[in-house]
Amino acid sequence: MEITEKERDAVYKTIFARRDVRSDFTKQEIKDDVIKRILTAAHHAPSVGFMQPWDFIVVTDIATKKKIKAGFEQSNAASKKMFSEEQQQKYQQLKLEGILEAPLGICVTCDRSRNGPVVLGKTIKEEMDLYSAVCAVQNLWLAARAENLGVGWVSIIEDDILRGALGIPKNIEIIAYLCIGYVTKFKEKPELESAGWLPRRSVDKAIHYNKWSTENL
């Protein structure tokens, strides 16, 4: 199936306009068919040996979100202390999640034992199933952006908090907890770039030819 130039440009527009959203969420309801579309996009990610190891827990319950938020607060306080004093000043000014404001949470998991102990493509590189589930996250993220939905990945939280709040069994890996909602705006640049946390690296420095080159670094 041919992708036209116009369609290609729409894909690039979406990729470059995607942001990790932590604020600017609105309360606007997300219709069920929109949720189904972004989850179907996630479900069509590549997966090693076609094992499709992911599951998606859709979170709308307020009490559940509050448990998750409390877990974030705890982890975030501990995390802050790991930075230098100067960095801590900046760190505490950053808003790093939108757990309660975003109307929707989605937890993406990975069932590493799905379809038996030996999985095609995972025989040498064990982590391929986890990586498949991460590809599902990125598909979801881009599909959501194409629906003008903001997505934020909350990584400052212990797995055990999510496990408890969502009843996730021990044998299921937790990949991501995402906050999703319509937004008042998408920021022009990543927040950490605008805030001067780190600059955007030049893409040319990231590209090497036939051999790893330390000149790039």
Added chain:
Amino acid sequence: MEITEKERDAVYKTIFARRDVRSDFTKQEIKDDVIKRILTAAHHAPSVGFMQPWDFIVVTDIATKKKIKAGFEQSNAASKKMFSEEQQQKYQQLKLEGILEAPLGICVTCDRSRNGPVVLGKTIKEEMDLYSAVCAVQNLWLAARAENLGVGWVSIIEDDILRGALGIPKNIEIIAYLCIGYVTKFKEKPELESAGWLPRRSVDKAIHYNKWSTENL
């Protein structure tokens, strides 16, 4: 920036038409500006703490590709033996890479120590940098599909083979080796689905509401 319905549909078309390509590559040259576009898309993936931990080694050298192919052959022979006899019959009929046929290889890596020992967002979930690099792979894959380029992820290969062939230092993690090229066609369905290796799981089974539900499994 608003994404229109037409643009949204182009994103979905690209997501659903993406395949893991192992055959059907043509020798058609990929222009430098196309390669730059897909790598720039990869470079605009989300990354934890904006650390942008990825690098991309573009592989066109034939001798290098041959070393990688030999490494695959070795790993694939060992992998085959891990399956049941019945599965081995099917396994050996599958083409699992296009290392020599694809005009372009791209190795995606992750520098876990980039920007210092403490990374915002990685304080609790250590693997977030690896997951960021996987998001870059998926961005690249979708951008390539939007350019009508096929991509195949070769996971049946030891890291040490890629490390040797591409001169990748020990402290740099190897995420993916991708084969990229124009194709005679994109298959309607994933090859492993058509070949009867595994069926497509119903997306409804993958969706849970507020709690993990074993009824879905």
